[in-house]
Amino acid sequence: MPYFFRASNCGFLVGTECPAGCVEISRSFRLQLAVAQDEGKSIQADENGYPVAVEPPAPVGPSAEELAAGVRVERDRRMREVYDPAVNQLRRKIDTAQEAGETEEASALHERLFAWHAYANALETLPEQEGFPWNGPQDSEAPWPEEPA
Template identity: 30%
Template sequence: MYYSAKERGFFDPAIHDPLPVDAIEVSDEEWQALLIGNSTGKQITPDANGYPVLTDPPPPTPEQVKVMAEAKRQQLLVEASMHVAPLQDAVDLGEASPEEVIALQEWKRYRIALNRLPTSAGWPDNIEWPTPPA
């Protein structure tokens, strides 16, 4: 197996012809160790000599952090809505138990809290995520 720092990938000479000009031979054992180590959240990157090594991924950019926070909020809103819908149905049809009425109010408050999370100053560095109802 060969590794190309420029291409940031592995190449098998039986399949890839020609190999990248910067390709460095990597033993099967080293290649397997890199692939197994990669499954722990590490990434394969070239060292100063172009040899593949496992490194921690770079921290997310501020924009990526914002995208991840908004995605989390949207997912939590979807989950909250899935709890609200059947409870609201029971209330609408007059078939809700007192416990279901209370649960509906709690899930709606939670959903409101999620929607009211500030998305301006400090977002998303200092998010205090609301706690979902039990």
């Protein structure tokens, strides 16, 4: 029984007559194409409508815009979950120290607060750094700032 290939949907048919829009192929060629598919190739039609086995296109990774969005999401998460709570806690401690008249303690806490502000500034300017967006937020080349002590 003959085999047929339809270029419009890259499909194979078996029958006695060649349907419209199909080309006839041999059984052995159909088997060769099946082996090629098992090896990961895809079947496409050539310019004459005959099937050919081709390497599938390489997978497409995230776009630069998607990588940049991922870095910004991680930056915003660090601001919200790391910077904001640390700064709020330091401000409360500074207020308490100032109310108690502990000027040296308040001064030391102010220094820590300034370090946290520098951390926030480094996060905010991350998109301006060379190489942005790298390969996303998990890339070891991304210059994430160290959290202050």
